[in-house]
Amino acid sequence: MLRGTFEYMKSVNKTTILNKIRLSGSISRADIARETGITPPTVSSLVKELIRENLVIESRLGQSIGGRKPTLLQLKEDGYYVIGLDAGSKTIKGIVSDLVGNIYDRVEVDIYPNITKEEFLTCLSVVAEQLLGGNKQYTGRILGIGVAMHGIIDVKTGTSLSSVNSGLLNVPIKQTLEKKFDLPVLVENNSRAMTLGEYWFGNESAANRFAVINIGRGVGSGLIEDNKLIHGAHGVAGEIGHASISLEGERCSCGNIGCLETFVTGEAIVRRAKRSIPDAPENLTAEGVYRLAKQGKREYIQALEETGRLIGVGIVNFIHTANPNKIVLSGGVMKSKEFLLPSIQQIISERALIDETIIEVSKLGDDITVLGAAALLLNDLFYCYIV
Numbered sequence: 001m002l003r004g005t006f007e008y009m010k011s012v013n014k015t016t017i018l019n020k021i022r023l024s025g026s027i028s029r030a031d032i033a034r035e036t037g038i039t040p041p042t043v044s045s046l047v048k049e050l051i052r053e054n055l056v057i058e059s060r061l062g063q064s065i066g067g068r069k070p071t072l073l074q075l076k077e078d079g080y081y082v083i084g085l086d087a088g089s090k091t092i093k094g095i096v097s098d099l100v101g102n103i104y105d106r107v108e109v110d111i112y113p114n115i116t117k118e119e120f121l122t123c124l125s126v127v128a129e130q131l132l133g134g135n136k137q138y139t140g141r142i143l144g145i146g147v148a149m150h151g152i153i154d155v156k157t158g159t160s161l162s163s164v165n166s167g168l169l170n171v172p173i174k175q176t177l178e179k180k181f182d183l184p185v186l187v188e189n190n191s192r193a194m195t196l197g198e199y200w201f202g203n204e205s206a207a208n209r210f211a212v213i214n215i216g217r218g219v220g221s222g223l224i225e226d227n228k229l230i231h232g233a234h235g236v237a238g239e240i241g242h243a244s245i246s247l248e249g250e251r252c253s254c255g256n257i258g259c260l261e262t263f264v265t266g267e268a269i270v271r272r273a274k275r276s277i278p279d280a281p282e283n284l285t286a287e288g289v290y291r292l293a294k295q296g297k298r299e300y301i302q303a304l305e306e307t308g309r310l311i312g313v314g315i316v317n318f319i320h321t322a323n324p325n326k327i328v329l330s331g332g333v334m335k336s337k338e339f340l341l342p343s344i345q346q347i348i349s350e351r352a353l354i355d356e357t358i359i360e361v362s363k364l365g366d367d368i369t370v371l372g373a374a375a376l377l378l379n380d381l382f383y384c385y386i387v
């Protein structure tokens with residue numbers, strides 16, 4: 001099996017070299033030796049193995065200093081493929097991606113309300129089956145299947161323990177798909193998978209402590225340290241959406257009151273705008289608040305600025321507990337970034353003990369979660385065998 005093929009990753013040197021090549025774009029054997037401190041003969045023999053195993057290719061694009069051009073090494077981007085599945089509340093979206101996030105095939109199926117556990121697992125299998133059967137070039141070159149699922153996940157057993165949206169309990173995703181496809185399967189919460197997607201495909205790998213906060217209909221977040229997703233002792237590390245920022249307020253999806261989520265979602269923005277603006281239209285939406293703010297309507301600008309300050313309070317708490325180098329903000333609410341970001345930054349500079357965290361808005365599109373699901377396998381291939 002493929003898993004056996006990659007047993008070699010137990011070699012720390014080989015993993016270091018593979019990642020050096022991946023992150024450099026292209027690099028010579030001599031530079032790998034110089035930059036990693038691994039001896040040139042070891043570099044040569046391990047590179048030979050990586051080429052044989054279809055992970056690295058040679059090219060002659062290097063700058064010549066007289067004489068022939070040096071041979072450079074590059075990652076073989078399509079040497080292997082991964083399948084990513086994003087199980088949302090209304091659809092299951094699947095892709096086949098190569099090792100750098102190029103998408104080759106995609107399938108999407110709708111799931112209906114009140115779906116049973118068995119029907120849900122069948123839907124996941126159907127999407128994976130269609131992707132696997134889509135192209136002969138994938139045969140024997142699929143590393144595995146990554147699944148992003150909303151709700152609480154036991155990542156060790158790959159079980160979806162509970163999901164508020166679908167109401168399903170204890171769904172054995174990993175066990176079922178591994179048995180059916182004889183491929184490694186990794187399952188992760190959708191916000192954490194999205195964080196991994198942003199980390200792998202949003203050029204974030206320079207940040208060794210990295211977080212994403214997604215603000216839309218809810219608030220999802222994830223934290224990565226030294227290339228690994230952080231779960232915490234009981235799986236709730238980094239859940240900033242449920243940070244208590246008030247003793248009072250609306251009831252949250254988690255059952256508590258005063259959670260950050262209840263103040264900053266699209267729905268919360270509308271609720272607050274309606275409360276403070278006497279002539280706000282009855283059918284006001286979050287997009288409407290943004291549109292009216294864009295038209296220069298002062299009260300709507302203020303509603304978004306207040307949202308920015310509330311998000312800022314959440315971020316200050318996140319900085320003080322997790323202290324990431326960088327936080328990327330994503331989700332529908334961040335479409336109003338021009339009104340939110342100045343207030344967010346203002347609160348951080350007023351309240352954070354150290355104001356050095358880089359705050360950016362995601363530039364990646366709707367595929368980020370499904371790419372993150374695929375990246376679960378990439379993280380496994382490129383990093384997990386180091387330890």
Ligand SMILES: [Zn+2]
Nearest residue numbers: 242252254259
């Ligand atoms: Zn909550």
